[in-house]
Amino acid sequence: MKTSRLAAFGRRTFGARRDLPPVTVSTPPAPAVGLTPAEKQAAATGSVLAEIRAERNRQDAKFGEQNHPDGTGTTGYIAKARAAREKCQRDALSADGPLWSLVLLEEVYEALAEADPAQLRAELVQVAAVACAWIEAIDRRTR
Structure with missing residues (x-):
């Protein structure tokens, strides 16, 4: 019997992520004082990208490399x-x-x-x- 792609991944891909560390809800960065608008934007983006990298690390730790169609x-x-x-x-x-x-x-x-x-x-x-x-x-x- 052939299993559907979705069923084949089952809990491994789509299930609860109880074995991962909890996602940290960060507080927004404090307003940057004395920075140019471009520097403030770069700091804000850098902060968000650091959170994204942390989430990607959690995903990789749980699922490993993913190669879905x-x-x-x-x-x-x-x-x-x-x-x-x-x-x-x-x-x-x-x-x-x-x-x-x-x-x-x-x-x-x-x-x-x-x-x-x-x-x-x-x-x-x-x-x-x-x-x-x-x-x-x-x-x-x-x-």
């Missing part, structure tokens, strides 16, 4: 990417600008719509950059 470039994802882009563009016209959730979803669906590995990689970098920017915005709001 991409599963991207399907007609369904292409349609969802188009819809997400249109919704984000409409929301951008509001007085407050677009919601972070819509900006991130637009980038995620654009990545999922890509079949070409180089284009997929470029889109995933954009997903990571938007996620990082959103975390930085949360940190600015919660100082």
